[in-house]
Amino acid sequence: MPGKVGPDELAEHVFERSGAHDDRVRQGPGFGEDAAAIDVPAGTLVVSSDPISLAASQAGRLGVAVATNDVAASGADPAWLTAVCLLPTDAPETLATVTGDLDDAARELGVSIVGGHTEYVDALTRPTLSLTAMGFADPFVPTGGATVGDRVVIAGPAGLEGTAILASDFADSLAVPAATIEAATAFFEEISVVPAARLLRDRATAMHDPTEGGVLAGLVELAGASGVELTIEREAIPVRAETETLCAAADVDPLRIFGSGALLATVPDEYADDAVAALEEAGIQAASIGSVTADDPSGRLTLDDEEITGPIADDLYPLWAEADERTES
Template sequence: MPGKVSPDDLLTHVFGRTGETDETVIQGPADGEDAAAIDWPGGTLVVSSDPISLAASQVGTLGVHIACNDVAASGADPRWLTVVLLLPTGTESDVLEAITADLDAAAREVGATIVGGHSEYVDTLERPLLSLTAMGATDSFVPTGGAEPGDRVILTKAAGLEGTAILAADFGADLDVSEETCERARSFFEEISVVPDARVLREYATAMHDPTEGGVVAGLVELARASDVRLEVDRDAVPIREETRALCGAAGVDPLRIFGSGSLLATVPAEAVEETLDALEAAGLEGAVIGEVTDNREDGSDTGGGDEARSGFALHLDGEAITEHVEDDLYPLWAAADEETD
């Protein structure tokens, strides 16, 4: 099954193999963290890399926003991008034209400049593979692992926006959903950026995280793991749009477990919730409280016993404890589509 490398494999094979120790690295590779943070003369340089390969539609637009979202979710404004574009051998020039036009438009939308990269044709590829590195600067780095017991969990916009748009674009013709619904859903591609969301939330947040693969559920698990806390979340409190419900119902997938780019998770102190929601509304953005951060000890008390007193991080979704790696519900749909074309 395609998807992210599991947290256990990352811990075993990746996180401990980072070359020389560098004291300027504030945040290096770590489970759930959206980006690296490096001390530099201008403040803190935030860097994040992300690939995109499976979405057939608007791959350039998605690539820019997904990379820039991770930088924004760490408290920085994305400024620079590098792009690696690999194309199947024999790809027509109009495909290259479409992808680079989308890259240019999306970069302008978030105020970033493409400063370099690499492009080539590869015999073994069946579809374009795009990987971007985004960089930005901030005076106040916001980690994924900063949530504190008592904080409230906020989600901007709604769950599954990217996944909904992909369902409509890649599978809509085969689903029992009206064309009008698919057309509205495809427009969600225009909301994938969370740069505006992060500019508001970073003033209040103890932690921020961009839910991508595996959707809101995966994002919450990653935030809980990075912060070593429990998250108590009410499924009914999570905003889900009508188009998302319709397409997910027709495809048999969970709206909370499909690609979630376009929304932003944040934890904020309880006393700052009302001000935070007011600030989002003033910026023309939707936001909802979906849960609460609690201690990961059984009784919430500080026994002084260290790790042995802890019962472990978890997402509690309507009482169900989720700690394992979450696979995205869209991957089996792509796999089935590929089998049909073989």
């Protein structure tokens, strides 16, 4: 099954194999923690790497967004990127498309692309990117900072990235109106959470941007990193009409598809209403969707009356597998 490596395998094979000890590392590898934080003379440098391996459309724009979102969700202003681009040999025109998207998206965020690597690979049918984003944070906001009594706030609707992927990669197989496809494809322009993170970071106890596995995976990761129970109301989570329509046509859950474009945060209870109001005043759809109800070392997500456990597989993976099988046949 494709997707993220589970927490048990990470604990056994990854987290304890992090090379030499360095006291300057404030936040190293950890479940749910998407960025590292390193104390340097100029402040706290936040660094995060992320791949884009399956989405065929606007891979460069997606790559910039997912890498810079992780840095922003740690309280930093993303400033620099490196980009590794592995491209299909039989589609040389992909180079111009991908690098154009990278350049456009980085310029929009004021981020400099400072290095990387580009090559063609015979085995690839889609571009595969890996981007590393960097920036300084003050203060650094971890995924694992939620405390009992905090409220859980979401900035942005669920499934925005997944909806855009459905509209661009699977439009021919979904019986939905052309206007819905056109509107949903434009969601690629909205998947940065940098503005929302800037509004929340001074008061948030934890922040996390849901990516693979959607909002539910993001909540599970936040709960696990913080060692708490989150109690969430499904109906409180904003979902756009286009997302509902495309997900129904594809038979997938809006809360279990790629979720870039939303930001999860825990904030002190007394600040939650002000946080939502500030986000909405800035034109960012937001809602208070639940609370941190108990300490729980294992991490727990209760959605309405259902206990959700991870890891959560993204509902889009089977669709890509089916598309590849049709292509091969």
